[in-house]
Structures are given as structure tokens and as C-alpha cells.
Amino acid sequence: MNNIKSNTDNPGNDYFRDRQSTISAEGKRNWIYPKQPSGKLHNYRWAFAGFLLSLLFAGPWITYKGEPFMLFNILERKFILFGQLFWPQDFHLVVLSLITLIVFIILFTVIFGRLFCGWACPQTIFMEFVFRKIEYLIEGDAHKQKKLARQEWNFEKIWKKTLKHLVFYGIAFAISNTFLAYIIGIEHLKMLVTDGPMLHLGSFIALIIFSGVFYFVFAFFREQVCIIACPYGRLQGVLLDNKSIVVAYDYKRGEPKGKHNPLENRSITGKGDCIDCSSCVTVCPTGIDIRNGTQLECINCTACIDACDSIMKRVNLPTGLIRYESEKAIRDGKEAIFNARTIAYSAVLTILLFVVATLFTLRTDVEATIMRAPGSMFQEYGPDKYANLYKIHLVNKTRKILPVQLKLESIEGEIIMLGSPIVVEPGQVSESDFMVVIPKKHIKSSSKKIEIEIYSGNDKITDYTTAFVGPNKLDKHHDDED
Secondary structure, X not given: OOOOOOOOOOHHHOHHHOOOOOEXXXXXXXXXXXXXXXXXXXXXXXXXXXXXXXXXXXXXHOEEOOEEOOEXXXXXXXXXXXXXXXXXXXXXXXXXXXXXXXHHHHHHHHHHOOHHHHHOOHHHHHHHHHHHHHHHHHHOOHHHHHHHHHOOOOHHHHHHHHXXXXXXXXXXXXXXXXXXXXXXXHHHHHHHHHHOHHHXXXXXXXXXXXXXXXXXXXXXXXXXHHHHHOHHHHOHHXXXXXXXXXXXXOHHHHOOOOOOOOOXXXXXXXXXXXXXXXXXXXXXXXXXXXXXXXXXXXXXXOHHHHHHHHHHHHOOOOOOOEEEEOHHHHHHOOOOOOOHHHHHXXXXXXXXXXXXXXHHHHOOOEEEEEEEOOOOXXXXXXXXXXXXXXXXXXXXXXXXXXXXXXXXXXXXXXXXXXXXXXXXXXXXXXXXXXXXXEEHHHOOOOEEEXXXXXXXOOEEEEEEEEEEEOOOHHHHHHHHXX
């Protein structure tokens, strides 16, 4: 994991390798008070976070063909992705899509490190651009927050802390309702709200509990999610190598560190560009020193890049001392993103994408299976016809009720339904029995392939090929004719 050189040659000072920045020497929690970040990259992240949050909160209200554009109704086993309806029968597509996504994440991480964590992870988006912003607004910047935390419980501390936590829980409740809308649909959520909690007490209690968990995560657990709970962060030691793009400190340019003196020439005095101001540390939301190299706690949020660049501009030194870069590029001055591992992942990802795209292309609105009834043989049907008994299994993957009719293709005969006409409800499975009757003159062997067309009204849904059996003696008669 620590591919980037430490800022010190003294192994005794490598304390960061042995403990987390959020845990003190006594084993207690070190509460992180990061300074409010600012800068070009922060503005980009702020705009991108706003875009993602807009999508999240607007999503349940967007409809397509009268239904939600996105829905993950686990209770009714109904899923809608970008307006496309999926049912449990499409589970194989979900599994393949998840495998493809995992391979993509691995490949993306191998090349670009934890870029997702800093720019698109929900934990980072909510923590840094919602809850942290509110905290700055109510309690002030880092030094004011520290002062407030140390002071006695007076009127100022009570009202600020109370207001902050009330707002935190209110936002957590709003976010919980949004997630619930993705599960049950916005119309059902409106019904729960208008009916009142007492008519849906179980749902209301579950919502309160989930809101409480959400509130706890962002009010108290905070950066510990990224450091302790997140499995993706733990995988970085396996996925990253010295060619991965990470937020990195250019130790070749920055070392040895030394305080800024406007009257000296740092190249003559043998000092690097790092003026040891610790601005990169004070803005870090996980409390690390990026100059120590790539660490598990680093979420690639770019706050240290903006902080360092602002200092470099003040002291008239080139920006980019901390930047997106690979260890290999810093060490050798050469970019080399692709290697055997990334090429292998790329090949696997390409194959998976092709398979998934093919399966989605071949996916039909109705899935049909026709089989001869177990244990049944042919039957004489009048003096000049044979009959076979079949079972049809239909899965309706559409949003509408489908009345289904069966027709024989390319052969004389008829289909007789045994029971009521076939009507398949949306997302439901239907099984029916029917009989196929074919004149004897068309049956020349004991097994003949027939094609059954499946219609809904005048629209052909699909067709299915199955076997129609006759007496074995037809095979002998057929051989004699040959």
C-alpha cells in the first residue's frame, strides 16, 4: 500500500504505519476537525456532487410509461432500471451485470485508484457536501468547532449543538424517505404520508430506525466508515500498485522540507519546495499527512491538492507538489498506466460487456417454455388424426396484461386449449395445458418437429419449436419406403 516514499529516512518516525490518525496513543477517538476546503478541484467536486444529489432526489419523481424510471422493489420482486422492467426471471442478467460491474471497479481502481471515493461515493458526497457544510454553517470553521467542543455547556454550545443535530436528523429522515421511494415507489410513499403513521406503523418504525442509523453514521461515525467499515477501502492494498493514479506528494521535488524564507533561494540552500506548513494535513477529512505516502485512510478527495496549490501560489513556487500522479511517474518521471494486469482485466471486462449486451439484446418481453405433458404419449383423435398433450409455461415481463393465443406454423392442424384462455398478468407466471391435433397424413415418423407461434392479439410475441410424437411403426414404414 505504501508505495510512495515516506517523508523521513528515520524508521522511528514512521508512526503513521502503526496507528490510525483517528485513534490517539491512549486508544481513544481523535475527533477530526478539517479546515473548510476551497480551490479549483473542490469547486469541481462541489458541482459534481450537486449534480449527483439532484439525480438522487429527483429520481423517484421521474416516470416513464406511467411507472418510476428507477425502482428496486425487493418486496414485490419488481425492478425498473432506466425505464426497463425486470423481474426475478431476469436474475441471470442481474448476476452477470454485477460481475461486470465488479470487474470494472477493479480495473478502474487499478488504474485510477480511489477516484470514486473522492468524487462519487455516497458516503463522501453526503458527509463532505451536505452534513459537513451544515456543520461549517452552524458551528464555523475548524478552529471554531474545536473551541466550541472544548468549552463548557453554555447557551451558545447548547443551541448550536441542538440545532445542528436537529438539522442532521431532519436531513437523514429526508434521505431515508428518498431511498424508501426507490423501493416502494413515490405514489406508495405519498399514500403512507397521507394515511398517517398509525395505519402503516411497521413501515413508519422501520423508517425511523433507518433514519436513526443514517443520522448516527454522519453525526458520529463519519470518516470511520471509510477507515474501518468500507470493504472497498480495505481492498486498496491488493488493487493498487506503483502505476495506479493516486493523490500523491512529489517527494522528489518537495524534500527536504524547510520553512519558507522569502529572502533565500531554496535550490541554493538545498531545500525542497515543501515549506512544511501542514495545510495539507489541516484540510484532510481523515486526518492523515499525505506526505507520508499512500495510506488506507486517503479517499482521494483532493482537499490537500487545493490547499497545497494555494500555498505554492503565495510563495511563488510551482503548483502540483501534491497532485494526481502514480508513484512510478514521480520516481522515474514516466507515465506507465497499462501493464499485464490492467490488460488482463480489460480483456475480461470486454468479454463480459459483450456477453451482457448480447443477453440484453436477446431478452424478450415474454419467456415461453412448451413441453409435452410428462408420461403422455400420442393419442388417436378420430379416424385420421393424432393428438399430443402439452404444457406451456409463460412469463410476462411487460407492464400490461397479455391475453395469449397459440397457432401452428407451417403444418396443417389445430390447437385445442384445455381450460380457460391464457391471460398472463404483468410480471406473473402462467401455466396452461393444450392439445395439438395433426392429420395422420402429415406424420411420417415417430417424432416430428413442429413450430408453435405465440400471439397477443395481432402481435406475434415469439415462437417455440417442440416435438410431436406418433407411433413407432411409422419409422419402419418410412424406412421401407426409403
